[in-house]
Amino acid sequence: MSTDTTTPLIERDFAVPDIHCAGCISKLENGLVRDRRITAARVNFTEKRVHLSCSPEADIPDLIGAFSNLGFEAFPIGDGLDDADAEAANSRELLRAVAVSGFAMMNIMLLSVSVWSGAMGATRDLFHWLSALIALPTIAYAGRPFFRSAWRALRHRQTNMDVPISIGVVLVSAISLYETATHGSHAYFDGAVMLLFFLLCGRWLDSVMRDRARGGVTALLRNMGTGAMVLNETGVSRWVDATALDRDMVMLVAAGERLAADGIVIGGASRIDLSLLTGESAPQDVHADDRVHAGTLNLDGPIRVRVTAAGADTAIADIARLMGEAAQGKSRYVRIADRAARLYAPAVHCLALTAFIGWIIAGAGWHHSLLIAASVLIITCPCALGLAVPAAQIVAAGELMRTGVLIKDGSALERMAEIDRALVDKTGTLTLGRPEAIDLDAIGAAVQPVILALAQASRHPLSEALTRGLQARNVRPAPVEDVRETPGFGVEARWNGKAVTLGRPQEKLAGDALATQVTMDGHPLATIRFADQLRPDALGAIAALEAAGIGAMILSGDRSEAVAPVARALGLTAQTGMSPQDKLAAIARQTQQGHKVLMIGDGLNDGPALAAGFASMAPGSASDVGKNAADCIFLGDRLMPVVQTIRMARRTQAIVRQNFALAIGYNVIAVPLAFLGLVTPLVAAIAMSGSSLIVVGNALRLKRAIR
Amino acid sequence: MNGLVFLIPIALGLGLLGLAAFFWALRQGQFDDLDGAALRILVEDEEEPAS
Numbered sequence: 001m002s003t004d005t006t007t008p009l010i011e012r013d014f015a016v017p018d019i020h021c022a023g024c025i026s027k028l029e030n031g032l033v034r035d036r037r038i039t040a041a042r043v044n045f046t047e048k049r050v051h052l053s054c055s056p057e058a059d060i061p062d063l064i065g066a067f068s069n070l071g072f073e074a075f076p077i078g079d080g081l082d083d084a085d086a087e088a089a090n091s092r093e094l095l096r097a098v099a100v101s102g103f104a105m106m107n108i109m110l111l112s113v114s115v116w117s118g119a120m121g122a123t124r125d126l127f128h129w130l131s132a133l134i135a136l137p138t139i140a141y142a143g144r145p146f147f148r149s150a151w152r153a154l155r156h157r158q159t160n161m162d163v164p165i166s167i168g169v170v171l172v173s174a175i176s177l178y179e180t181a182t183h184g185s186h187a188y189f190d191g192a193v194m195l196l197f198f199l200l201c202g203r204w205l206d207s208v209m210r211d212r213a214r215g216g217v218t219a220l221l222r223n224m225g226t227g228a229m230v231l232n233e234t235g236v237s238r239w240v241d242a243t244a245l246d247r248d249m250v251m252l253v254a255a256g257e258r259l260a261a262d263g264i265v266i267g268g269a270s271r272i273d274l275s276l277l278t279g280e281s282a283p284q285d286v287h288a289d290d291r292v293h294a295g296t297l298n299l300d301g302p303i304r305v306r307v308t309a310a311g312a313d314t315a316i317a318d319i320a321r322l323m324g325e326a327a328q329g330k331s332r333y334v335r336i337a338d339r340a341a342r343l344y345a346p347a348v349h350c351l352a353l354t355a356f357i358g359w360i361i362a363g364a365g366w367h368h369s370l371l372i373a374a375s376v377l378i379i380t381c382p383c384a385l386g387l388a389v390p391a392a393q394i395v396a397a398g399e400l401m402r403t404g405v406l407i408k409d410g411s412a413l414e415r416m417a418e419i420d421r422a423l424v425d426k427t428g429t430l431t432l433g434r435p436e437a438i439d440l441d442a443i444g445a446a447v448q449p450v451i452l453a454l455a456q457a458s459r460h461p462l463s464e465a466l467t468r469g470l471q472a473r474n475v476r477p478a479p480v481e482d483v484r485e486t487p488g489f490g491v492e493a494r495w496n497g498k499a500v501t502l503g504r505p506q507e508k509l510a511g512d513a514l515a516t517q518v519t520m521d522g523h524p525l526a527t528i529r530f531a532d533q534l535r536p537d538a539l540g541a542i543a544a545l546e547a548a549g550i551g552a553m554i555l556s557g558d559r560s561e562a563v564a565p566v567a568r569a570l571g572l573t574a575q576t577g578m579s580p581q582d583k584l585a586a587i588a589r590q591t592q593q594g595h596k597v598l599m600i601g602d603g604l605n606d607g608p609a610l611a612a613g614f615a616s617m618a619p620g621s622a623s624d625v626g627k628n629a630a631d632c633i634f635l636g637d638r639l640m641p642v643v644q645t646i647r648m649a650r651r652t653q654a655i656v657r658q659n660f661a662l663a664i665g666y667n668v669i670a671v672p673l674a675f676l677g678l679v680t681p682l683v684a685a686i687a688m689s690g691s692s693l694i695v696v697g698n699a700l701r702l703k704r705a706i707r
Numbered sequence: 708m709n710g711l712v713f714l715i716p717i718a719l720g721l722g723l724l725g726l727a728a729f730f731w732a733l734r735q736g737q738f739d740d741l742d743g744a745a746l747r748i749l750v751e752d753e754e755e756p757a758s
Contacts, residue, residue, distance in 0.1 A: 022749035026750040099729050099733075103722055107718070
């Protein structure tokens with residue numbers, strides 16, 4: 001097999017969030033190919049991805065293992081991102097159109113400058129013909145996105161920004177061609193192409209923003225491409241993708257793994273973290289014959305699960321159905337640019353028509369009147385308007401991304417600016433959603449390094465919490481030998497000749513709090529308790545929300561005993577024990593009272609509510625369903641980004657309004673000039689580029705708005 | 708005036724050349740990983756394995 005070099009390789013993509021520097025790139029690229037199953041590895045730093053070419057016998061866990069040997073955490077990225085590919089292709093087509101129109105604009109400008117500076121007679125005609133030669137194919141190629149969208153709108157008897165653009169560009173090119181053929185001086189080829197160039201820049205910025213956010217979200221979607229180790233009849237285990245899982249297969253779920261399908265436990269006992277599914281913070285004991293659900297996390301020991309439902313049949317499917325219904329309200333939102341176009345497009349057409357009829361009545365020839373109508377169209381064409389919104393939004397989104405907030409699209413920013421009520425989930429949103437060691441400082445400084453050394457050897461959630469907590473206290477691991485992990489029990493090792501262990505407490509503790517115990521030669525040294533903690537700045541963030549005029553309320557699926565302390569600490573009212581339907585109803589109630597609701601949540605059970613909220617945010621640790629449904633995702637442990645996003649969204653909206661005012665102000669000055677027939681191609685070119693630059697410059701003021 | 712006969716095609720030709728180069732670079736994936744390209748210059752190439 002190893003000599004068979006013709007075996008077809010398979011290509012796989014992995015998201016690796018921890019790529020930070022040039023060192024990481026070379027470490028990954030050189031380190032991964034040392035695994036003989038991996039032929040080539042290529043890091044994409046911008047998207048924090050690694051592309052692997054590997055031989056078919058390499059299973060996903062093997063490949064993830066190759067990453068973790070190098071000290072990186074990797075998450076497989078599945079296929080089935082068809083609409084993502086379509087979006088990327090669309091954005092590339094726009095970039096090509098920008099390049100073509102940019103090239104054409106520069107060359108036509110070169111020729112136009114000579115005409116403006118006094119080229120006459122045959123030279124001017126030659127230059128006009130050359131301009132036409134460049135401009136007409138460019139307009140046919142680069143104008144397609146506008147023509148297509150305008151045609152779509154007209155077919156549905158609607159109008160959008162693209163209708164006046166398309167009519168303007170086509171009409172102006174036709175008149176300019178006629179003007180060129182009749183040796184006239186008013187050829188607007190430069191204006192038409194420049195208009196397309198600026199508008200395409202706006203479109204392209206818009207799509208780049210969506211691309212970037214989508215890249216970030218894809219990197220976060222961990223469950224995509226997950227699966228499970230499946231035991232076959234002969235007792236051999238094999239990795240099976242989640243999509244290929246089927247009823248009656250037996251999954252082997254190790255501690256710290258998420259379940260890939262619904263099922264019934266047939267062997268082993270463990271505790272299951274349901275927080276993503278129901279919002280409940282206390283882990284649930286499961287034994288043989290208990291039902292377990294996809295998306296929940298196995299905390300303690302390995303269990304064997306017979307699959308009862310996989311893929312679309314899982315309990316999540318119900319939630320997906322609710323989400324589909326809930327999301328319909330959001331699609332009814334009309335973006336600010338389209339709202340402006342509804343008023344603007346008819347006005348532009350009326351103005352041009354009035355100019356044409358006015359000059360005919362005043363006794364000018366139809367040729368002269370048409371020329372003036374065309375210059376009105378070119379002047380009023382929403383060049384600055386087309387840039388006003390995307391320029392501001394991409395600057396805002398870029399700034400937010402730097403502080404760890406991913407915005408899915410521009411409409412999310414617009415909606416975020418309008419909210420006046422926040423409904424917040426508890427588990428995983430107000431709290432960190434993972435166990436944190438509570439009483440680490442009570443442990444002797446001599447024992448801490450040993451605990452760290454043991455905890456580092458395990459990927460159990462409690463061990464990871466210990467590692468995080470101790471590393472934050474600058475503890476260095478003690479040198480231990482013979483480290484061994486026994487699933488369901490814990491880690492053991494030898495330290496200075498003594499046997500040390502980190503694992504389940506020997507006696508049952510009061511309550512169902514999570515805890516681990518450190519022992520040396522069989523004697524307990526210390527017991528560490530774990531609990532879900534509030535996010536470090538939750539209090540400040542809630543206060544800042546109130547200061548911004550946004551009242552907050554807790555909606556939790558957890559029991560009231562668990563929610564009460566959090567609600568008291570933050571001074572919020574809370575509703576508890578809520579099902580996904582209850583959360584939907586709560587949002588509907590608030591909406592009926594005229595509030596614009598921001599839903600912040602992370603779990604599967606929050607999915608429908610996230611889809612139904614006027615705007616929604618999810619933390620980076622949220623379930624995939626939550627991340628998919630939310631408009632924005634904030635990374636890290638702090639809650640403050642929520643407030644920063646709202647502030648930024650409001651600033652952006654203010655800038656967008658200023659930009660509209662600037663564009664309209666420019667029209668107020670320029671349109672009368674065009675009406676009087678005073679606008680020459682030179683004036684049109686200067687006015688258009690000038691107003692666009694001002695609008696972009698105004699948008700750049702958002703750059704420092706967050707700090 | 709005669710100079711134009713040469714200069715204009717040259718100007719357009721150079722512009723087209725730039726456009727073609729841009730498309731080539733786009734298709735080759737030169738723009739796929741802009742931040743990574745800035746860092747790769749710092750990566751020390753590992754010596755080629757003895758062949």
